[in-house]
Amino acid sequence: MKHDLSLDSADNLFAEIRREWRDRDQKLDAAIQLNNQLLRQTLIDKKLVEIKKIGFASALELVAWIPCVILFGVFNAQHFLDWKFFIPGLLLQIWVTVMPIISLRQRASLQAVDFSQPVVALQREIATLRMHRVMAFKWAFLVGQVIWWVPFIVVFFKGILGVNLYAQSDWLNYFMIVNIAVGVALIPIFIWLAQGISPRLQNASWFQKLIDGIAGRDMQAAKEFLHKLESFENEKP
């Protein structure tokens, strides 16, 4: 049965609920036990673990990143006018330079987020950061599957083993051209296929997350939340 309830009855009901809420608050205050000594120690331990983790991750990134940048830089300098090697080398150089910078910037932006902002402002900032992360991940994967295949093999054989793959046989040249073409063609195909796979369920596997990222579902979800925040903020009384 549906009732037409007045504003007065709503106010009365909520005045009663507020009273009950205050009572519950007092009971909660008595029920929740805060162990200051243990909490202080836990927080200090967390801080030390965080410092160690950040230091380790940064060191690992530098160890992996700097040699790659140097090696591709040396390779490109040696093959500056030889476009067959310079172009794949340049693509890889751009990748290994740009991706860590994007990753570092995103991490720095996340760490700089001020959680004491008003809810709508903070959630908008996080949704925007999420959109950037999803976009970066999607294109890192789609472009990566092209350049970390044939271009990388060409550069690896020439740079490390001294073998010119272009000069081995016509068949190999044909194979490489076809593989690059297929890799480029796979970009829209991957997006199309990913959009056809069912949306993710809760506790999705890494594969489903990858699919969602490529299909743009995560991006769509972030955009929808931004619209929701805008509507929540701007609704006229």
Next chain:
Amino acid sequence: MVHDLNMAHAMSDTTISDDAFLRALAPHKTILYKVAYTYCRNSDDRSDLIQEMVIQLWRSFARYDDQAGVKFSTWMYRIAMNVAITQYRSQTRQIRDTVPLEEFGLNIAAADALDDTASDNMRALMTLIDGMDELNRALVLLFLDGYDAAEIADVVGISASNVSTRMTRIKQKLTAQFAVAGQIKPPTEQTHEA
């Protein structure tokens, strides 16, 4: 030697700051539970969420300035709600390296047990809150805690008139749902009985 002195100063500053943080947190510890309970019904996830809230509050404490006129409870609500909504929106568990809450320094077992003695109104209210989106939950929680429209606006980041409009709608909707659920009687019947 200089390094050791700097470390000693740093640790001393940290201890002072930690003590101030814990002193400020203690009178408002129920906010942690209420926000966590509003956004998270699974007790394990709630325990993780409370830890994440405390850590974020503690990280942000250096930036808190009570001279700026922001009450600690308001500042705490902002952070706790932002952490809760962020976790609520992420579909996977973001928190790792958590410990049982008792080992963390908080014991909420007795608070959880209060559920068993909750009134019908409280149970119905919680069920209704579960059906709301993450932003409206924030409004309701602050309203229940006695915040007025201007204070809610300050925490949530929308205008006070917007808060008032939304709260009127929410109250009407919840009242109707309460009536359907049999928690209250319609005004005509109440008048008749009176």
